[in-house]
Amino acid sequence: AEQLGVDPIDFRLKNALRSGMKNTQGAVPAGAIRVDEVLQKAQVHPLWVNRAKQKLEFELTHPGQRYGVGFACVQKDFGTGAETSLAKVEFTADGKISLHHTAAEIGTGMSTSQAIAVAKWLGKPATEVRVAVTDWPDLPVITSGDPYIMSQAEQDKLSANPRWSPGYASPSSATNSVFYFTHSTREAARVVFTHGLWPAAMAIWRQGTGGGQAAPLVVSIEDARWVDGKLSAAGLEALPFEQLAKKAHELGLVTGAAVHVFNRWQWAEAEFEIDGGVERLPIDGLSLRYGDDAGTDKKQLQTTPNQYRVLNRKRVFIPPVQRNNAAVTYYSAVGTLVELTVHEATGKVELLTHHSIMECGNQISPQLVSGQLQGGLAMGIGHALHEYLPLYEDGPGNGTWNFNRYRLPRATDVAVWAQTGEVLPPLTETDPPKGIAEVVMIPVVGAIVNGIAHAIGHRFTDLPVTPQKIQEVLA
Incomplete structure (x- = not known):
């Protein structure tokens, strides 16, 4: 210049x-x-x-x-081009939220930011946070090969195993905590919200004669908003998190989710069958826990109320290995x-x-x-x-x-x-x-x-x- x-x-x-x-x-x-x-x-x-x-x-x-x-x-x-992590978000019947994560706290404030990140979907931060968790019996993930140099044919062959991923868990490095680690935290929280808190809220709003206060309104999940720790949508009564948590456990809805994610300059996605419907999510591994009072059909899937059920993905879409060259x-x-x-x-x-x-x-x-x-x-x-x-x-x-x-x-x-x-x-x-x-x-x-x-x-x-x-x- x-x-x-x-x-x-x-x-x-x-x-x-x-x-x-x-x-x-x-x-x-x-x-x-x-x-x-x-x-x-x-x-x-x-x-x-x-x-x-x-x-x-x-x-x-x-x-x-x-x-x-x-x-x-x-x-x-x-990031590095092979960022991976596991996160588990769950809540108790009395409204306490816990977060478990593979990421380690090295002075970046990761433990604080991830506790706060939960609030996007659950309305308030996690009350208990455990980081650097390496043992994940709730969501066993298998990994093999080198995600940076493997061939496309090798990746396609290995990904036929519904529990396989190109990587297991990334170290806390390469400025990866807030973007990459938050992704797994929020995806776990989103599953819990979508299949636990939201149907619990709709059940409350539909109580009463003629379908309750929700009947006269058009209500969709996109309308959901948290305000001061309470959930509302389309003008419906704002419900505190504790009330929703209790209802979700009573109805045997999803009260915990463990997810695994992989990123090769693009997020891996997979299809899972959840409560009778197939959903495509930006994760490659998923395990669910249902409420304390889960119905008979769900009790058959988990021998104790706090046990997780691992879902085998139906299809997976892992970013192509060519992404390594494009960087x-x-x-x-x-x-x-x-x-x-x-x-x-x-x-x-x-x-x-x-x-x-x-x-x-x-x-x-x-x-x-x-x-x-x-x-x-x-x-x-x-x-x-x-x-x-x-x-x-x-x-x-x-x-x-x-x-x-x-x-x-x-x-x-x-x-x-x-x-x-x-x-x-x-x-x-x-x-x-x-x-x-x-x-x-x-x-x-x-x-x-x-x-x-x-x-x-x-x-x-x-x-x-x-x-x-x-x-x-x-x-």
């Missing part, structure tokens, strides 16, 4: 990946690509608009310091502006402010998103300016390295009291949440290097940019 004499953000906008375009591997990314909105917001931000004027004024009033503003933007994929489809975008100064005498870089613009779909927990943004920025700042380990014999393997030598950024290094950030609002309330944990660590690095170039006229290509390196350039 500098060599062409054009605005760097204009340059990016002309080359940005747009919705519906193929990526470099030939795959069409999922949904709307909103990196252009991130760029446009950055382009009109005061830090960017006023950067030339601010540089002139700052350097006139602060002798010995150079002022710079830098920007960088990244549109990064999340990623899930992206989120983050742009970061950095305002900094370079001290000529010491070469020290000081961050004055930074502002990030993020696109992550619907936030399940805004507090966790904010924490991920702030933590990722701090990590990126450390990578750009501070953190260094030498190679070979003098490296960390010699046993003399600890935090007295390895320089981590502190609050004073990351403009902790001056940083700001914003999240693009979702297009609709149905937008899925997107993974952002690793994504936010990247653009601040480029923004710092670009800011240093704006300040002193030299562009570094080797990190970290230490005071010594800057002094060598300024000497």
